[in-house]
Amino acid sequence: MKPRRNTWQRExxxxxxxxxxxxxxxxxxxxxxxxxGSTIGLATVYRALASLTEDGEADSIQAPEGExxxxxxxxxxxxxxxxxxxxxxxxxxxxxxxxxxxxxxGAEHGFAEIEHVIDLFGICAACRAKEx
Amino acid sequence: MKPRRNTWQRExxxxxxxxxxxxxxxxxxxxxxxxxGSTIGLATVYRALASLTEDGEADSIQAPEGExxxxxxxxxxxxxxxxxxxxxxxxxxxxxxxxxxxxxxGAEHGFAEIEHVIDLFGICAACRAKEx
DNA sequence: GGCTAGAATGAGACTCATTCTCATTTAGAA
DNA sequence: TTCTAAATGAGAATGAGTCTCATTCTAGCC
Numbered sequence: 282m283k284p285r286r287n288t289w290q291r292e293x294x295x296x297x298x299x300x301x302x303x304x305x306x307x308x309x310x311x312x313x314x315x316x317x318g319s320t321i322g323l324a325t326v327y328r329a330l331a332s333l334t335e336d337g338e339a340d341s342i343q344a345p346e347g348e349x350x351x352x353x354x355x356x357x358x359x360x361x362x363x364x365x366x367x368x369x370x371x372x373x374x375x376x377x378x379x380x381x382x383x384x385x386x387g388a389e390h391g392f393a394e395i396e397h398v399i400d401l402f403g404i405c406a407a408c409r410a411k412e413x
Numbered sequence: 414m415k416p417r418r419n420t421w422q423r424e425x426x427x428x429x430x431x432x433x434x435x436x437x438x439x440x441x442x443x444x445x446x447x448x449x450g451s452t453i454g455l456a457t458v459y460r461a462l463a464s465l466t467e468d469g470e471a472d473s474i475q476a477p478e479g480e481x482x483x484x485x486x487x488x489x490x491x492x493x494x495x496x497x498x499x500x501x502x503x504x505x506x507x508x509x510x511x512x513x514x515x516x517x518x519g520a521e522h523g524f525a526e527i528e529h530v531i532d533l534f535g536i537c538a539a540c541r542a543k544e545x
Numbered sequence: 546g547g548c549t550a551g552a553a554t555g556a557g558a559c560t561c562a563t564t565c566t567c568a569t570t571t572a573g574a575a
Numbered sequence: 576t577t578c579t580a581a582a583t584g585a586g587a588a589t590g591a592g593t594c595t596c597a598t599t600c601t602a603g604c605c
Contacts, residue, residue, distance in 0.1 A: 343475055343477075343479065345475075345528075345530065347475060347479055347481075349479075363518060363519065363522055363524060365524065366526075372522050374518055376514075378510065378511075378514050379510075379511055379514055379531075382508075382510050382511055383533055386495060386506055386533065387495065387533055387535050390495055390504050390537075391537065391538035392495060392497065392533075392535030392536060392537055392538070393535055393536050393541055394498075394535050394536050395533055395534070395535040396477075396533070396534045396535070397531070397532065397533045397534070398477070398530055398531070398532045398533075398534070399511075399529070399530070399531045400529065400530045401515055401518065401519060401524075401527055401528070401529045401530075402527070402528045402529070402530070403519050403524030403525055403526050403527040403528065404524060404525050404526050405522075405523065405524055406523035406524070409525055
């Protein structure tokens with residue numbers, strides 16, 4: 282882990298990320314912070330998110346639309362998510378089955394350095410209740 | 414399937430996609446076409462790829478860098494890929510195991526309209542041989 | 546507490562994929 | 576052939592994300 286200075290900006294991003302409860306985009310996070318009176322710059326939000334992700338304090342995924350989404354994340358190990366398309370809420374998943382499938386399939390086809398992108402998107406119970 | 418006119422541009426994109434043997438970006442495809450003397454416009458390449466994808470003649474995935482990649486694809490049903498990070502070559506995968514896992518997990522958490530993004534990336538045997 | 550090196554920041558310019566606009570062209574039915 | 580809506584191409588517009596650089600601020604040192 283690289284040396285990091287503690288700045289209020291970095292702390293603000295961390296706090297906003299925790300407060301978001303689910304996946305949010307860097308842009309959303311920046312807007313939220315500005316709306317609450319912060320003068321933080323967009324580039325700084327990106328920088329803070331990148332370093333938090335690097336340090337394992339945050340997880341990032343690619344939304345189907347191509348945007349990068351971030352979420353504060355306790356469990357440090359590799360894991361996957363089930364994300365609500367509507368509100369961004371996420372559940373961590375135990376994907377042992379799939380991990381095994383991935384490495385087996387990779388090996389079978391003679392591929393090395395297998396990485397996998399596995400994410401589930403849906404509409405959570407709460408959001409469905411809201412819409413009805 | 415929407416009505417489509419047959420234009421030489423649409424046909425050119427289809428042909429270039431088939432000729433590519435693997436996943437390619439819209440930009441690459443456009444460049445290839447221009448290089449071979451075509452006057453096709455970039456927007457048209459995007460439009461053609463979008464409609465081919467819609468009609469099930471092509472598959473698209475998001476590269477880890479965020480770019481959209483396309484590949485001509487015979488089998489029409491839903492399926493997944495194992496893609497070579499180096500040359501773009503792809504294998505279609507039978508992902509029954511994972512499909513089942515995805516819907517089971519979704520249901521368990523009370524999520525509806527589950528979609529999943531499952532892609533494997535690696536380095537194929539041919540590319541590893543080349544590098545060595 | 547003050548000093549200083551260099552890390553972090555903010556504004557805005559920039560990149561790059563993708564989409565949009567709109568005038569022009571063209572496929573295909575009549 | 577004629578006609579009309581669909582398709583095209585050029586380039587402007589968009590939007591996420593990165594980069595630059597002058598300025599500010601953290602943290603170790605006195």
